[in-house]
Amino acid sequence: MKEEKKTKKVLKNKLPKAKKQFYYDLLMKARNEFMTQVKFHADEALTSQKDSAGERAGMATHMADLGSDNSRHDLELGLMSSEVDVVEMIEEALQRIHDDEYGICLDCGDLIAEARLAAKPYARYCTRCKEKRESMEDPGRRSR
Numbered sequence: 001m002k003e004e005k006k007t008k009k010v011l012k013n014k015l016p017k018a019k020k021q022f023y024y025d026l027l028m029k030a031r032n033e034f035m036t037q038v039k040f041h042a043d044e045a046l047t048s049q050k051d052s053a054g055e056r057a058g059m060a061t062h063m064a065d066l067g068s069d070n071s072r073h074d075l076e077l078g079l080m081s082s083e084v085d086v087v088e089m090i091e092e093a094l095q096r097i098h099d100d101e102y103g104i105c106l107d108c109g110d111l112i113a114e115a116r117l118a119a120k121p122y123a124r125y126c127t128r129c130k131e132k133r134e135s136m137e138d139p140g141r142r143s144r
């Protein structure tokens, strides 16, 4: 076990049991939803690959203005990987509930507003830090 207390303040956010349960339930629900999405897009990606043989011609025509079937395949894979990222963030958040570190901004160490957590239970940063991060990023690029 490495102690890193001298460089980083170890913050705890001891939540009442009912609050813990509330966020735990929210996270598990979100996790299920995203897992379903990941599976859906994985299936779509596989199907769209098969489709390039032209089995479902009607579909291919319909998708024509979105580009080739190949780019649809890439799109599905792209959606899937960002959903996999969210599932990872949810897993981390569940771990932080367990460690009494849930709801603490990973950047500044402030508590994340409860309204924000209720809307996005896997949020890693407070609104202020999130906005700061977004303004530093290229527009259109997703944050991790």
Ligand SMILES: [Zn+2]
Residues within 6 Å of the ligand: 105, 106, 107, 108, 109, 110, 125, 126, 127, 128, 129, 130
């Ligand atoms: Zn912050």
